[in-house]
Amino acid sequence: xxxxxxxxxxxxxxxxxxxxxxxxxxxxxxxxxxxxxxxxxxxxxxxxxxxxxxxxxxxxxxxxxxxxxxxxxxxxxxxxxxxxxxxxxxxxxxxxxxxxxxxxxxxxxxxxxxxxxxxxxxxxxxxxxxxxxxxxxxxxxxxxxxxxxxxxxxxxxxxxxxxxxxxxxxxxxxxxxxxxxxxxxxxxxxxxxxxxxxxxxxxxxxxxxxxxxxxxxxxxxxxxxxxxxxxxxxxxxxxxxxxxxxxxxxxxxxxxxxxxxxxxxxxxxxxxxxxxxxxxxxxxxxxxxxxxxxxxxxxxxxxxxxxxxxxxxxxxxxxxxxxxxxxxxxxxxxxxxxxxxxxxxxxxxxxxxxxxxxxxxxxxxxxxxxxxxxxxxxxxxxxxxxxxxxxxxxxxxxxxxxxxxxxxxxxxxxxxxxxxxxxxxxxxxxxxxxxxxxxxxxxxxxxxxxxxxxxxxxxxxxxxxxxxxxxxxxxxxxxxxxxxxxxxxxxxxxxxxxxxxxxxxxxxxxxxxxxxxxxxxxxxxxxxxxxxxxxxxxxxxxxxxxxxxxxxxxxxxxxxxxxxxxxxxxxxxxxxxxxxxxxxxxxxxxxxxxxxxxxxxxxxxxxxxxxxxxxxxx
DNA sequence: GCCGTTTTCGGCCCGACTGTTTTCAGTCG
Numbered sequence: 001x002x003x004x005x006x007x008x009x010x011x012x013x014x015x016x017x018x019x020x021x022x023x024x025x026x027x028x029x030x031x032x033x034x035x036x037x038x039x040x041x042x043x044x045x046x047x048x049x050x051x052x053x054x055x056x057x058x059x060x061x062x063x064x065x066x067x068x069x070x071x072x073x074x075x076x077x078x079x080x081x082x083x084x085x086x087x088x089x090x091x092x093x094x095x096x097x098x099x100x101x102x103x104x105x106x107x108x109x110x111x112x113x114x115x116x117x118x119x120x121x122x123x124x125x126x127x128x129x130x131x132x133x134x135x136x137x138x139x140x141x142x143x144x145x146x147x148x149x150x151x152x153x154x155x156x157x158x159x160x161x162x163x164x165x166x167x168x169x170x171x172x173x174x175x176x177x178x179x180x181x182x183x184x185x186x187x188x189x190x191x192x193x194x195x196x197x198x199x200x201x202x203x204x205x206x207x208x209x210x211x212x213x214x215x216x217x218x219x220x221x222x223x224x225x226x227x228x229x230x231x232x233x234x235x236x237x238x239x240x241x242x243x244x245x246x247x248x249x250x251x252x253x254x255x256x257x258x259x260x261x262x263x264x265x266x267x268x269x270x271x272x273x274x275x276x277x278x279x280x281x282x283x284x285x286x287x288x289x290x291x292x293x294x295x296x297x298x299x300x301x302x303x304x305x306x307x308x309x310x311x312x313x314x315x316x317x318x319x320x321x322x323x324x325x326x327x328x329x330x331x332x333x334x335x336x337x338x339x340x341x342x343x344x345x346x347x348x349x350x351x352x353x354x355x356x357x358x359x360x361x362x363x364x365x366x367x368x369x370x371x372x373x374x375x376x377x378x379x380x381x382x383x384x385x386x387x388x389x390x391x392x393x394x395x396x397x398x399x400x401x402x403x404x405x406x407x408x409x410x411x412x413x414x415x416x417x418x419x420x421x422x423x424x425x426x427x428x429x430x431x432x433x434x435x436x437x438x439x440x441x442x443x444x445x446x447x448x449x450x451x452x453x454x455x456x457x458x459x460x461x462x463x464x465x466x467x468x469x470x471x472x473x474x475x476x477x478x479x480x481x482x483x484x485x486x487x488x489x490x491x492x493x494x495x496x497x498x499x500x501x502x503x504x505x506x507x508x509x510x511x512x513x514x515x516x517x518x519x520x521x522x523x524x525x526x527x528x529x530x531x532x533x534x535x536x537x538x539x540x541x542x543x544x545x546x547x548x549x550x551x552x553x554x555x556x557x558x559x560x561x562x563x564x565x566x567x568x569x570x571x572x573x574x575x576x577x578x579x580x581x582x583x584x585x586x587x588x589x590x591x592x593x594x595x596x597x598x599x600x601x602x603x604x605x606x607x608x609x610x611x612x613x614x615x616x617x618x
Numbered sequence: 619g620c621c622g623t624t625t626t627c628g629g630c631c632c633g634a635c636t637g638t639t640t641t642c643a644g645t646c647g
Contacts, residue, residue, distance in 0.1 A: 025619095026619080027630095028619070028620085028629085028630055029619050029620090030619090031619085031620090031630075032619035032620055032630095033619075035619090035620075036619085036620090060620095060621095061619095061620070061621095062620085063619065063620050063621080064619090064620095065619060065620090066619070066620085100645090100646090101636085101637095101644090101645070101646095102645085103644060103645050103646085104644095104645095105643080105644060105645090106644070106645085135638090136637090136638065136639090136643075136644080137637090137638085138637060138638060138639095139637095140636080140637060140638085141636090141637065141638080144636095144637095188647090199647095201647090230634095230635065230636075231635095232634070232635060232636090234634075234635095235634065235635070237635095247647085249634095262647095263647080265647080267631095267647075270631075270632095270647095271631060273631095274631050274632080275630095275631080277631095278631085283631090283632090284631085285631080285632060285633070286632085286633075286634095287633080
């Protein structure tokens, strides 16, 4: 096990891309480094094994040069090429990319003409009016840079999906209420259900011939708008107090499906979709799906020789492009008024937005192998919920009533254990007393909902649990979580967690990394080994649905579930309103390609009881 | 720098907006 992880190597490749951009290198070269980084980030196998078996160069986007650099990084933790490159560029330049309106070319010009190599120096030069005098710059650019420097902290910040969704909801409702608007949707990373969101994207369709100006006017005049950053015929951008930016695109109705798809992204998904279209002699854009016009590529030329998609396909075949010519795709945008039809026009099943990350969803859609993703309505209950007995703000009965109101059949109570004294963790006596109250409440039939008695039991520093086996045996289930000694090294933390997983009383592992999105990195632990141990011991791993956790990360779930890991979507609710967090967890589960069968808390009550009993006696 | 039934060169997704310019480059998504 080398000291350098594939993510650290991916970071280096991304940094190289930035530096090459600042140097003015061929943009396709910088893109190649980014593509290589992405391939590493998505790699589901052990990088060391891939290198040892000489398969690195066969990964998509990694050729001879990148394979060599990755191997060097993995073996030595260093890369001579990177160090030389870094030394050749003023270190302050990369940070200037964060300022809106500044890209590599402008930064280079500032550096070459004015010797600016830090944001502080840039600030001074703007105040002295030097920047406005440069060719290609002007007064407005100078003002914009100054504003960008002032606000860069707020502007650069990402936002929790949950918070962004709360802002977006009334905007969407407002757009849909406008008389000119026929259809409106949000797009972007919010629609894809990404755990954090950089800005909000909205697409609104207006009736053909209708004036779109009132729509943009309404958008720019919303409450909370601090600044209108762009305002054109088809696009408006605003920035809210707090820095969250929102973009609106206004399109004619017949372009709505294309615009929605395009601005939902991801970028990687779109690139693959366009390439797929081009391979069929078609050009896909936010405007529509058209026969590819006479561009520079042979494919495009071949397409241009035939007026229709069928002509393009046969032209491709005569060039020897297709051994098995696919059925001619329907060309043009006519009749494509939904994303379903757009995907169908390219021979694909509908790909849910959550899967559009360019991670194999197009291949799966082509093969008819997309999963039937879990939905919020599939959940029958949830584990890992707190009450006033530890650090919750609602009583046992209030939590039960709220869960029943959601239509759930059961609710698991998992208050903290005694080592979490900061959270008023329960000792053995209080825990057993609570289990007794739960038993009585169930027997009273006060609720139709069934309560399961559990605990969120601390995993101690050495991997032992906070309660002994006899105490844990009195419970219906146990969530084991790390709440202290976050700074153990990776090997020790991994061993600690695996030891807990191997305890037969443990039903599920809580928040695997302890991360708090945008606030705190998770503790260092080897996810692959923990997943292996969970599968081997038939322990469930929680998908903690708290909007600032979403832990275990969706990126791990697809492969883990394929290998047999089960998931529990847990709100980690500390009050009744927080039960609704499961919606964020369902998002993450969907991004992890999970179907209902992989999520235990979709089981109906009777089957859940049987499953827990079987686990307890095993 | 990657890729390839176009196969060792030549292409790599593409359009809107802004601010600068006087026909377009840079930035952004």
